[in-house]
Amino acid sequence: MSSYFSATRSVETVNGRIGADTDPRLRRIMTSLVTHLHGFVKEVELTEAEWEQAIAFLTRTGQMCSDTRQEFILLSDVLGVSMLVDAINHQAPGGATESTVLGPFHVDGAPHRAPGETISLDGKGEACLFRGRVLDLDGAPIANALLDVWSDNADGFYDVQQPGLQPPFNNRGVFRTDAEGCYAFRGVKPVSYPIPADGPVGWMLAALGRHPWRPAHLHVLITAPGFDRLITHLFVAGDRYLQSDAVFGVKEALIVAFQPVDGPNERWLVEHDFVLARPLAH
Template sequence: MTRYFSEADSVETVNARVAPDADPRLAQVMSSLVRHLHAFVKDVTLTEAEWGIAIDFLTHTGQICSDTRQEFILLSDVLGVSMLVDAVNNRKPAGSTPSTVFGPFHVDGVPEREMGSNISLDGVGEACLFEGQVVDMDGHPIKDAIVDVWSDNADGFYDVQQPDIQPQHNNRGIFRTGADGRYWFTGIKPVSYPIPDDGPVGQMLCHLGRHPFRPAHMHFLVSAPGYHRLITHTFVAGDSYLESDAVFGVKAPLIVDFEALDTTQDGPRWRAAYDFVLPPST
């Protein structure tokens, strides 16, 4: 039956055009998207001018994206969508380490480093020893776990944001645990920083009266055969942005006390100890 568009039947009219042989999952997702999007337009009585602004916003969001900047990830992050997608896809048993947002600054191809290496290639910042264990749900160490880490520098920028200033792979490293499941490396004590706010997402936050800052954190991607991959951070206890993280990434179990070490001795000024607990993948 031919169905002509009307306000009352907008959802049914659009969704009726989906072919019967379309991929079932795609049809489910798109039908739900249409239903919720049309409900939003009707709920706020969206004006043509407002829709034009939205199209312009999305256009500029795409135009600012590059090999080293993903504005759409930032948009997803600040709207809480990244954390929600993470939550519904990482419903893990109690006692396992919580996950959080991946973020836009992970880099593939970082070299594996010898355990205990210093990932601060420019030597700028307050040196910090990061250490702990990767264990299973029963507390047994996991051998050959890959611990992929990255953080900002002392000025709050990742190396990919400053390719002409920072060495490549600065404050990044990949480590492999031994039979004891332990990891340790030296980096710097992370600092809080604003997400890139010179684009459409930053302008949106400004109009909403929201700040762009993330609390200080170290990124971890921990994986091992037979276990769920973990994407998470450890956050610096006491940071002023813990309760207002621009991307909603903070979870209480991930907040870590950074212990001040004896600064009269050579070596790191801080120590951050944290154990990662991975559930089995089956």
């Protein structure tokens, strides 16, 4: 049978060139990718002009990436791919805190802070006290768990989006639980914000008639020896974008009440426990 390329046998021809010694997992992924990609091109009858536009779109997406911005993660997020990968890979047992997307604005190396310390370095926004415990599935406290937390500022921007305007590591910090699994820190009540819309992802959303807004939330990444890593959010109850998050990251169990308080240092209080699961035995 001919090995020359044709529209009718395009999948077989391309996948037939994969080497015999190729890693089995890579073979499975690339075979499926070629199959679905060629099927998509045939189904929509992609024109040459549309192909050129797609290449330009992906090229510009790469050019937008930097140390502080990941346009490809943003693209994955708005297409629902990030949440699908999360759902497939993090099927937590009942009772464990649900996970969601990491997002494009996590920064390694955030400073470790003392319990109760504030992550708000610019003093802007409505001050909020966050406190609770980190527990296992049996309700036992997890000591020495690390909570890496970050959020936007009162204007809806992360520090890396406004270098020179916000202090480095503004609204970021790492906190360690005590012997009773307790954590506490101060920050600001998050606000809704649009994901960066000045690049290819924003142009795509506009062309599709979709808004770029995310509901107000705090990011939390928790690690503890012997437990699965947890990437999650705390969403502000009542936010107008909970039902239409641009990156599909909202889960009902992650929506929390921000309680008004009359304390001298805070206007809001959030009390929330996180429950970690242990890795599944294979």
